[in-house]
Amino acid sequence: xxxxxxxxxxxxxxxxxxxxxxxxxxxxxxxxxxxxxxxxxxxxxxxxxxxxxxxxxxxxxxxxxxxxxxxxxxxxxxxxxxxxxxxxxxxxxxxxxxxxxxxxxxxxxxxxxxxxxxxxxxxxxxxxxxxxxxxxxxxxxxxxxxxxxxxxxxxxxxxxxxxxxxxxxxxxxxxxxxxxxxxxxxxxxxxxxxxxxxxxxxxxxxxxxxxxxxxxxxxxxxxxxxxxxxxxxxxxxxxxxxxxxxxxxxxxxxxxxxxxxxxxxxxxxxxxxxxxxxxxxxxxxxxxxxxxxxxxxxxxxxxxxxxxxxxxx
Amino acid sequence: xxxxxxxxxxxxxxxxxxxxxxxxxxxxxxxxxxxxxxxxxxxxxxxxxxxxxxxxxxxxxxxxxxxxxxxxxxxxxxxxxxxxxxxxxxxxxxxxxxxxxxxxxxxxxxxxxxxxxxxxxxxxxxxxxxxxxxxxxxxxxxxxxxxxxxxxxxxxxxxxxxxxxxxxxxxxxxxxx
Ligand code: SF4
Ligand code: SF4
Numbered sequence: 258x259x260x261x262x263x264x265x266x267x268x269x270x271x272x273x274x275x276x277x278x279x280x281x282x283x284x285x286x287x288x289x290x291x292x293x294x295x296x297x298x299x300x301x302x303x304x305x306x307x308x309x310x311x312x313x314x315x316x317x318x319x320x321x322x323x324x325x326x327x328x329x330x331x332x333x334x335x336x337x338x339x340x341x342x343x344x345x346x347x348x349x350x351x352x353x354x355x356x357x358x359x360x361x362x363x364x365x366x367x368x369x370x371x372x373x374x375x376x377x378x379x380x381x382x383x384x385x386x387x388x389x390x391x392x393x394x395x396x397x398x399x400x401x402x403x404x405x406x407x408x409x410x411x412x413x414x415x416x417x418x419x420x421x422x423x424x425x426x427x428x429x430x431x432x433x434x435x436x437x438x439x440x441x442x443x444x445x446x447x448x449x450x451x452x453x454x455x456x457x458x459x460x461x462x463x464x465x466x467x468x469x470x471x472x473x474x475x476x477x478x479x480x481x482x483x484x485x486x487x488x489x490x491x492x493x494x495x496x497x498x499x500x501x502x503x504x505x506x507x508x509x510x511x512x513x514x515x516x517x518x519x520x521x522x523x524x525x526x527x528x529x530x531x532x533x534x535x536x537x538x539x540x541x542x543x544x545x546x547x548x549x550x551x552x553x554x555x556x557x558x559x560x561x562x563x564x565x566x567x568x569x570x
Numbered sequence: 571x572x573x574x575x576x577x578x579x580x581x582x583x584x585x586x587x588x589x590x591x592x593x594x595x596x597x598x599x600x601x602x603x604x605x606x607x608x609x610x611x612x613x614x615x616x617x618x619x620x621x622x623x624x625x626x627x628x629x630x631x632x633x634x635x636x637x638x639x640x641x642x643x644x645x646x647x648x649x650x651x652x653x654x655x656x657x658x659x660x661x662x663x664x665x666x667x668x669x670x671x672x673x674x675x676x677x678x679x680x681x682x683x684x685x686x687x688x689x690x691x692x693x694x695x696x697x698x699x700x701x702x703x704x705x706x707x708x709x710x711x712x713x714x715x716x717x718x719x720x721x722x723x724x725x726x727x728x729x730x731x732x733x734x735x736x737x738x739x740x741x742x743x744x745x746x747x
Contacts, residue, residue: 339661358640
């Protein structure tokens with residue numbers, strides 16, 4: 258038997274008895290980032306494919322909310338900072354080894370792009386829209402010449418943003434649950450799936466909903482595969498990662514994870530989408546709403562559980 | 571120059587003098603500490619083994635905390651001492667999450683704080699406060715690049731271990747066993 262105790266009574270707030278440095282802000286920020294990334298990816302992709310008229314929600318309507326999502330995400334990140342007055346220091350350094358740094362920079366680039374994209378499309382959605390000032394009108398006219406490169410930049414940056422939401426966590430070797438490179442692709446796919454779900458909810462065209470239900474189904478399948486893969490990796494890894502996976506295989510997070518994230522957030526929406534494709538009568542809002550809920554919960558569970566996993570010495 | 575510290579687990583009695591000395595020397599806010607004592611009991615009665623460790627930031631040579639800091643606030647200073655520049659730190663907590671030893675905390679003023687190896691004393695040629703105050707003289711501090719420093723000499727003579735070397739951080743706190 259071996260017992261290790263801190264006998265001098267260390268009780269540093271948020272560190273002891275167990276790390277709790279990140280609360281709701283970071284998982285909410287990761288969710289919003291992933292959602293925005295998903296929407297912008299589809300907008301860029303279908304625009305480049307020349308399908309703007311076929312998929313107007315994906316290309317025009319849904320991206321209008323992304324500047325709001327990104328700004329809200331940054332507000333959450335800001336709220337999480339403990340030394341807020343020095344926030345600007347994030348933008349006086351570029352540190353490629355620090356995901357927090359290049360993630361903040363990615364957001365800095367994708368935020369104006371998403372705003373430009375929204376501005377380019379707002380007139381076709383609201384015919385009565387008037388920019389009032391001539392210089393704005395001219396600027397938009399000028400930007401319209403570059404809509405294709407903008408779409409490309411948006412698509413590439415959205416993939417970086419989506420992956421970043423996972424890498425932010427996976428870069429921490431100190432937290433065995435996070436320390437798996439699967440987390441990057443997993444969060445990217447999950448973010449794209451929530452993006453597709455948001456498009457389904459906003460869409461009024463049956464055909465568009467149908468296409469995105471198919472896309473979502475594929476993404477959910479990949480996500481399930483990656484989740485299984487992640488746990489297989491943990492089981493075959495070092496003791497600390499085996500311990501980390503125990504939290505989900507019998508430990509405290511078993512029920513919330515498998516019932517709510519995997520069951521309600523992935524398997525049931527997938528089943529509903531299959532039923533809808535076979536023309537069974539199901540309210541189309543249910544599946545995407547569950548996907549969004551599952552995506553949000555997934556990030557919360559990963560953020561909290563990850564902080565509970567640690568090295569023992 | 572490579573500053574390092576060695577702690578003799580056979581001499582340490584767990585009196586916590588080093589903890590109090592650090593709190594006083596560095597004006598550590600009440601309720602916080604930069605160093606702490608771990609007591610390890612191994613085996614079952616009556617075959618028991620006891621180990622006391624005075625722990626703190628390991629001033630790792632490959633520090634995840636320096637790597638993940640987005641602003642460069644966490645950095646290597648003289649002799650590899652890992653320091654935090656207060657007015658560069660945004661309090662994002664990335665470094666706290668990245669430290670496998672949980673050696674950091676957020677100061678009530680918002681920036682991240684931790685052991686500095688008493689760099690302000692070391693630069694004047696003094697010992698860190700914890701080392702200087704230890705009643706059993708169980709701690710050794712100095713430059714590993716200098717074969718005649720206290721820490722180099724004791725590490726050469728004795729068996730030692732570091733904490734979770736498998737985390738790849740290259741810790742510079744040596745525990746003599
Ligand atoms: S012990 Fe922790 S805080 Fe200190 S240098 Fe290593 S990783 Fe950084
Ligand atoms: S909390 Fe401060 S020192 Fe730590 S990573 Fe963030 S900016 Fe760097």
